[in-house]
Amino acid sequence: MRYSAILFIILMLFPAAASARPVSYPEGWTLMLRNDADQNSAHVHYTFDTKHSIGARVRYDRSRDFVFTGAQLNRLIKRRNTRDSQANLYGRIGAGVVSDDKDPGENRAKRDTDAALFLGLSADWETRRYFVSGSAEYWDNGRFGQTKSLHSRAGIAPYIANTGALHTWLMVEGHYRPDDADETGASALVRLFKGPSLLEFGVDDRGTPLLNYIHRY
Amino acid sequence: MKLILSAAMGAIMLTTAPAAMAAGAKLAGPELVEIADISVELNGLVCDFCSIALNKTFKKRAEVLATYVDLDTKILSLDLKDGADISNDDIMKLVEKAGYNTVSIARKDGSVYAPPAK
Numbered sequence: 534m535r536y537s538a539i540l541f542i543i544l545m546l547f548p549a550a551a552s553a554r555p556v557s558y559p560e561g562w563t564l565m566l567r568n569d570a571d572q573n574s575a576h577v578h579y580t581f582d583t584k585h586s587i588g589a590r591v592r593y594d595r596s597r598d599f600v601f602t603g604a605q606l607n608r609l610i611k612r613r614n615t616r617d618s619q620a621n622l623y624g625r626i627g628a629g630v631v632s633d634d635k636d637p638g639e640n641r642a643k644r645d646t647d648a649a650l651f652l653g654l655s656a657d658w659e660t661r662r663y664f665v666s667g668s669a670e671y672w673d674n675g676r677f678g679q680t681k682s683l684h685s686r687a688g689i690a691p692y693i694a695n696t697g698a699l700h701t702w703l704m705v706e707g708h709y710r711p712d713d714a715d716e717t718g719a720s721a722l723v724r725l726f727k728g729p730s731l732l733e734f735g736v737d738d739r740g741t742p743l744l745n746y747i748h749r750y
Numbered sequence: 751m752k753l754i755l756s757a758a759m760g761a762i763m764l765t766t767a768p769a770a771m772a773a774g775a776k777l778a779g780p781e782l783v784e785i786a787d788i789s790v791e792l793n794g795l796v797c798d799f800c801s802i803a804l805n806k807t808f809k810k811r812a813e814v815l816a817t818y819v820d821l822d823t824k825i826l827s828l829d830l831k832d833g834a835d836i837s838n839d840d841i842m843k844l845v846e847k848a849g850y851n852t853v854s855i856a857r858k859d860g861s862v863y864a865p866p867a868k
Contacts, residue, residue, distance in 0.1 A: 614792075614849075619794045696820055
């Protein structure tokens, strides 16, 4: 319990998300895939101006066994650029439907869809050596219930790579999900970053692997 | 004789054209820094996604032949088409559109423009 409280405080210090930047450059497309103990998620978005992107999101909630399918709007609320760093604050909102992830052949009586909504806020601060981010999300999943989560992440680059070279980051991520049986958890991961592609792989404290991928077009 | 000469010229053009194109294509890399028409110093460059955003944004301009972003020096190098030019205001707008801030704009003629700090 004490561990949970400490982690919660740490997460609150970084009041936004571990997800990568959801707004690209104007007229740019981005594919974001996230796979971990909590979810399998795919988000494709189009950035239509400097501060907004819109796209489609499909997310499978692994613990509750349902699928969200809907649209997501991302907004860059604030960016601060300095010579050696960049800090961002993002908001996002999504709306769609949730449904059982069951084979239709199983003939489940409750197989149906509900409307769903989610809200998120995330922030990050990054230099070429250090990275910190945090996020908060709220989901209303209709008959599948409501969920809240906080994530934070810290990373360090063991070497500084220039344009086009392979960039490597070593990161740790913590989460707090008060609605889950395991409220708190942590992951260790490696981020590899080259040109328009970003790949992350790692494992959480329960041994569940994570694999994330981002590509900007 | 004229036919042989024409054929020889054609062969030379065919063999040297790919090399010339390749040389032109190389200008999109670090080599561009030395011959750039405009060098733009920027704030906020921390990763390769930053360089992609700037390259894509500037390459949409008809005046721009090639671009290169150096994360170490925080400089965007622009090679312009012959006779083309881009104003400092346009450069700053494009930089801002990509999500970054201009520190200074240096041109091949030696002039340097530093926008007033906001």
